[in-house]
Amino acid sequence: MGMTKGWKLYDPRLAWMLVAPVLLLLLLFLLLPIAVMGVYTFFTFVTAGVETSALTFANWKEFLTDSYYHGFLLKTVRVGAMTAIICAVLGYFPAYFIWATTFRHKWLLLLLLIVPFWISFTIRTFSWIHILGEQGIINVTLLKLGLIDQPLQMLYTEGAVIMGLLHFLLPYMILNVYVSLESIDRTLISAARSMGCTSAQAFREVTLPLSLPGLGAGLLLCFVLAAGSYVTPQLLGSGRDALFGNLIYDTIMGQLNWPMGATLSIVLFVVLGCFAAAYTRYMGMSQIVKGLGG
Amino acid sequence: MHESLETSAQTPRPETAGGLPAGAARDGGQLEKPAVEFRNIDIAYGKFVAVRNFSLAIRKGSFITLLGPSGCGKTTILRSIAGLVDISAGQISIGGKRVDDVPIYKRNIGLVFQSYALFPHKNVFDNVAFGLKYRNVPKPEIARRVSKALEMVRLPGSEKKLPSQLSGGQQQRIALARAIVFEPEVLLLDEPLSALDANMREEMRVEIKKIQKETGITAIFVTHDQEEALSMSDQIVVMDAGTMEQIGSPEQVYETPATAFVADFLGKANMLPGVVSSVDGHKATITLSAGQAVTAVSPKVLTPGARVSVVVRPQKLSVGASVPANKLAGRVVSTSYLGGSAIYEIDIGERTIIRANTPIDGKVAREGEAINVGFDPAGCVLLDEKGLRIA
Numbered sequence: 001m002g003m004t005k006g007w008k009l010y011d012p013r014l015a016w017m018l019v020a021p022v023l024l025l026l027l028l029f030l031l032l033p034i035a036v037m038g039v040y041t042f043f044t045f046v047t048a049g050v051e052t053s054a055l056t057f058a059n060w061k062e063f064l065t066d067s068y069y070h071g072f073l074l075k076t077v078r079v080g081a082m083t084a085i086i087c088a089v090l091g092y093f094p095a096y097f098i099w100a101t102t103f104r105h106k107w108l109l110l111l112l113l114i115v116p117f118w119i120s121f122t123i124r125t126f127s128w129i130h131i132l133g134e135q136g137i138i139n140v141t142l143l144k145l146g147l148i149d150q151p152l153q154m155l156y157t158e159g160a161v162i163m164g165l166l167h168f169l170l171p172y173m174i175l176n177v178y179v180s181l182e183s184i185d186r187t188l189i190s191a192a193r194s195m196g197c198t199s200a201q202a203f204r205e206v207t208l209p210l211s212l213p214g215l216g217a218g219l220l221l222c223f224v225l226a227a228g229s230y231v232t233p234q235l236l237g238s239g240r241d242a243l244f245g246n247l248i249y250d251t252i253m254g255q256l257n258w259p260m261g262a263t264l265s266i267v268l269f270v271v272l273g274c275f276a277a278a279y280t281r282y283m284g285m286s287q288i289v290k291g292l293g294g
Numbered sequence: 295m296h297e298s299l300e301t302s303a304q305t306p307r308p309e310t311a312g313g314l315p316a317g318a319a320r321d322g323g324q325l326e327k328p329a330v331e332f333r334n335i336d337i338a339y340g341k342f343v344a345v346r347n348f349s350l351a352i353r354k355g356s357f358i359t360l361l362g363p364s365g366c367g368k369t370t371i372l373r374s375i376a377g378l379v380d381i382s383a384g385q386i387s388i389g390g391k392r393v394d395d396v397p398i399y400k401r402n403i404g405l406v407f408q409s410y411a412l413f414p415h416k417n418v419f420d421n422v423a424f425g426l427k428y429r430n431v432p433k434p435e436i437a438r439r440v441s442k443a444l445e446m447v448r449l450p451g452s453e454k455k456l457p458s459q460l461s462g463g464q465q466q467r468i469a470l471a472r473a474i475v476f477e478p479e480v481l482l483l484d485e486p487l488s489a490l491d492a493n494m495r496e497e498m499r500v501e502i503k504k505i506q507k508e509t510g511i512t513a514i515f516v517t518h519d520q521e522e523a524l525s526m527s528d529q530i531v532v533m534d535a536g537t538m539e540q541i542g543s544p545e546q547v548y549e550t551p552a553t554a555f556v557a558d559f560l561g562k563a564n565m566l567p568g569v570v571s572s573v574d575g576h577k578a579t580i581t582l583s584a585g586q587a588v589t590a591v592s593p594k595v596l597t598p599g600a601r602v603s604v605v606v607r608p609q610k611l612s613v614g615a616s617v618p619a620n621k622l623a624g625r626v627v628s629t630s631y632l633g634g635s636a637i638y639e640i641d642i643g644e645r646t647i648i649r650a651n652t653p654i655d656g657k658v659a660r661e662g663e664a665i666n667v668g669f670d671p672a673g674c675v676l677l678d679e680k681g682l683r684i685a
Contacts, residue, residue: 191411193398194376195476196428201399205424209415 034269040262049256059263069247069264073271076244079158080227083165087222088215090166091173099181113171125164125235132160156238164232169225173218180214181207213283220279224272244268327390329354329512330375330480335384337370344370346536352514357506359515361523362533363559368516372482375514376403389479404473408485410465412457418444418468419453425476443471446505463494470502474509481506483515487522499526520560524548532556554681557605564611564648566604570596577671580604584646588620591672593685602684603677610673611650613638613659617668624648626663640667
């Protein structure tokens with residue numbers, strides 16, 4: 001008791017003390033490693049696995065001048081954007097259904113969305129090989145039916161990568177949209193309908209615009225997770241379908257070029273960070289937090 | 295929720311003779327169609343019957359209130375007019391046309407909700423213009439009518455504001471403007487004052503009533519607040535457990551409650567059980583369970599030995615020297631001093647407590663003091679054994 005003398009409830013010092021452990025963790029495990037990576041981008045690459053701390057702009061110059069990297073970056077953004085948009089289109093319907101259903105055990109439907117997370121992400125990605133592969137269920141079925149006489153090339157394409165990413169990301173989108181739908185006051189819909197709206201018009205006037213924040217949050221989340229993914233393109237894509245994450249992996253683990261790998265990592269970090277910052281500026285971060293169940 | 299009831303069968307049922315309660319088509323004449331008419335409607339949510347055999351005709355231009363405790367079915371009835379709830383039996387007509395199969399958006403109803411229900415992403419203009427837009431009113435006409443409606447609710451020039459920039463009272467005014475701007479056949483008000491604070495509530499009460507009179511719109515108001523009901527309505531329908539207990543003017547339901555429920559719900563009347571001991575024409579002497587005897591004027595000649603309840607409003611009681619008749623000796627249990635008047639709780643024996651609300655004459659009686667309490671034999675209502683008014 002004596003030690004708390006002079007302390008007020010909501011004392012700013014108390015607030016800082018309570019936040020301190022988290023700040024310390026963030027500093028040690030997030031900011032510090034990123035800073036170390038930042039420093040690495042200026043190191044000199046000698047040969048595989050060997051670098052010196054002689055400072056140089058060579059890595060940044062290489063990234064900025066070599067269109068090989070730009071192509072990968074653009075492609076990553078494109079695949080991420082496509083995945084996010086398809087997620088939004090496909091995810092809105094189940095979210096709307098769960099929200100609108102009169103089924104008494106809604107929690108069961110929400111649970112079904114969570115169930116896939118119980119299985120390892122890698123295993124879920126591998127399962128697509130048995131579906132899309134040459135000996136996969138689709139090709140075998142079509143061959144048996146005589147509809148094709150050669151297996152279709154579905155695996156190791158960009159389509160397969162996007163499919164895998166959709167599989168991984170849809171629950172995030174559905175949950176985000178569902179949460180923002182759930183926050184809509186249903187009397188607004190009754191009000192719209194009483195004033196002359198059909199259900200479709202009430203959806204357009206009320207439900208859709210008021211669920212846009214959730215849709216936006218879902219888009220950002222799916223985009224960032226898709227653009228930063230590397231396991232999915234590794235397993236389901238060919239060499240040409242690699243994303244920026246694979247490039248980083250290859251630079252560090254294959255070429256053992258740590259300075260260049262660090263440079264590419266910082267690039268991806270900054271690019272995705274810019275998207276997130278722009279979103280936060282225009283839509284507010286609280287939506288994402290809500291969507292994650294916070 | 296209501297989708298599940300959509301296909302519910304219209305079970306044929308015998309029409310109850312006469313059907314409608316008094317009051318509705320009385321002075322509107324037989325020729326004019328009631329603005330809203332319910333015929334023997336039932337509303338069920340699954341197995342739970344929220345409203346049972348409800349019939350009512352509402353005269354055009356009148357202000358009618360559905361009053362009752364929560365869960366009595368009043369809001370359900372309101373929602374059934376709008377088409378937000380489907381009825382399971384009976385029929386509803388608006389302006390003489392059956393609307394059972396008319397979808398909500400074609401019913402031409404103005405609705406005001408307890409929660410205001412303004413569209414948060416639309417400004418005041420777009421909120422108020424909403425109903426007009428879906429009635430294909432040309433744009434200049436929309437602008438004219440919106441600004442007229444905003445003037446009516448005394449918020450002119452607020453077109454560009456968002457609902458979140460308005461106070462609760464202002465939001466409810468906008469909601470009112472939005473509901474009347476397209477001149478609906480009926481205005482439905484679902485506890486519109488409940489979310490407002492006390493001062494605002496009183497102001498809005500007057501406002502709503504004034505606008506209803508000016509526009510001549512038929513208004514159906516739902517509330518659990520007896521003061522709101524008494525001060526605003528032309529007619530009050532008192533509801534309990536899905537059925538109508540009484541319909542009448544505010545004076546009628548207050549002065550002559552039809553049932554024990556109405557007497558208790560409106561104004562917390564004293565209900566004194568007793569047995570008729572002697573009868574002299576319309577005057578009956580009743581021995582109360584509390585031990586003392588009172589005289590009451592009964593509209594019907596009673597038979598000695600009948601069990602009755604004497605219902606007296608706290609305001610009809612006097613205390614002390616001013617007691618005119620039916621003098622009951624008692625002891626003050628509690629006193630609430632209200633300035634001009636005082637509320638006494640008086641024990642008249644056998645743990646029967648009488649509440650009296652009387653103007654203060656002389657000094658205020660204190661707790662524990664012996665006091666006389668009494669009332670005029672004509673100032674009470676008698677209920678029979680089943681709690682129904684003897685008339």
